[in-house]
Amino acid sequence: MIRNALVIDQVERTGFALATFMRYAGIPRVDVTRSGHGFVEAVQHRRHDLLVVDIDTPEVTGLQMIDAVVESGSPAALVLMSAQPTRILQAAQDYARARGARVLSAIAKPCTMRTMATAAQAMARGRRHRAPPRDGVTLSTTGAPDFTAEVLREALATRQIAAHFQPRHCTRTGVLHGAELQPCWYRPDDTWLPAADFLPAVAHAGLCEALVQRMLDCAFELLGYMHKDHGVRLGVRVPASVAASVAWAQGVADQAERAGIAADRLVLEIAEDGGARCNDVLAGAVAHLRLRGFHCAIDRFGLGDSTLSRWFKVPFSELQIGARQLLQARENPHARHILASIIAMAREQDATLLVKGVDGEQDLALARSLGCHFTQGAQHADAMPEQAFVQYAALLRYAARRQAVTG
Incomplete structure (x- = not known):
């Protein structure tokens, strides 16, 4: 350490x-x-x-x-x-x-x-290490901790569960575009857990909507004090089963209005769950969000229920390609051809294209050659705490100004 x-x-x-x-x-x-x-x-x-x-x-x-x-x-x-x-x-x-x-x-x-x-x-x-099992925590047969609903509710209520921010950059210019919020859990014993360790327990406890609300709170808080000139756009991942309601969509719009945050600074990324039967009500909720000025993305297109039928049914403004599809395209010419066809389809509908999992120059060059607008991954930076992201944005802003002055 x-x-x-x-x-x-x-x-x-x-x-x-x-x-x-x-x-x-x-x-x-x-x-x-x-x-x-x-x-x-x-x-x-x-x-x-x-x-x-x-x-x-x-x-x-x-x-x-x-x-x-x-x-x-x-x-x-x-x-x-x-x-x-x-x-x-x-x-x-x-x-x-x-x-x-x-x-x-x-x-x-x-x-x-x-x-x-x-x-x-x-x-x-080097700071990332796991806490030993404590009250309310048991180990499953796979070695991953299983958390009780009471423990998870307390973590959400006391803001132990917060957001890390993974930067997104413009594929062509490299300029910072925004970030995706990724849940993390800061434990009272000064350890923290990544999302993969507790998201299954959150879903099992029926707390997905509460977790989404926590991430929205984090997004609005950051947008409320971050320098407006940065113009960053924050992405919050939302299960389709949570987003499939116009009432929920209006609740997000109301929260943005109360916070004084422009709707277009938030991307609601609809996850690959919910099944085909939720697509009609999901379409209404996303249409409502779009009318309120929000950006809405289909996350990890091609996986789970993020299907072509959902894309055609729901009026998304952004299509997001996951790390798995990028890996397949990197290694397989046929997969690369399919990915190029998907991107061409989205561009024809004036959708923004984001590729996740860009971990090196080769991935970045591939995303650029396919015509993607934005990229996210270790090539730019790993997910980081809120204040680290604010400083990251400030450093890039300062570096850009220095470069402009020096020619």
Whole structure:
């Protein structure tokens, strides 16, 4: 687990922005310096788990700092940054590894600052661990915890269950478009559980609607204070069985109005459940939401009940491709042809297209070649806590402005 980090950046504002983001990502102590000499002294006298090094500092170069790290016997991992040509950054990375340093990432400045967010999330993943069974929790035969309805209701009521935000970017420009809310459970013993560990229990307890409401609350809270200029659009996943009611749809519209949030900043992503028999009432609810100004998506098209018949029946404004379909298209030419046909169909109906599970440059290139509008996945960043996402958006905004100023 990373507890102590040191950032050196000759631009003080950038250094403090990175440090703030890293603290939000779960690193308790992050120190910042602009001085190469100060960095060397700190490495020699204090233990760090992570060192973020701007190799462009003038009085002590990054190569000298790498030497200082190695010679001090520091076990810290390194993140190297530079505004110099890529070959220089790569040379510094190769040198560090040749000297036995552990290099976590090498980041070009400033146009790929979002990579810093991904790196910070990778650092924070060390915090993920499971709590031992407690009252109200039993282990199933598969080893996954089974939670009682009472425990889940308490977690929802006390806001232990919150949202992580996985960024979405424009496929063509890379600009931040928004994020998908993913439930997570922060336990009182300072551990947290991912959604996969408790969503089956939520469904079994009949608390899906309560969980959706909790995610809507998180979305409206963030949209209420996040800088309007960011223009981010947040996606909340809703089971079709929950959304299949005009009364429920109007409730969402009423909540947005009370919160003072424009409807077009929210995407309601209808999950692949409910069966074909709910499609008629689902169509009415989605039509109502569309008339109120919301975006509505069919989630993971082609899986479960997210079928072609539902697409034709329900007036969705967005079609979302899941990670499984992307994986199949990546590995199988026939699956790729089918996916291209689906995307062409959606584009003919003026629908927005989002691809999830984009985990590398190859996936991003595939999504771009197929004409998708937006992408989501580890290629951009993992899901992150609310404040980390706010800082992530701020870093990208700052980097874009720097790039615009510098040409």
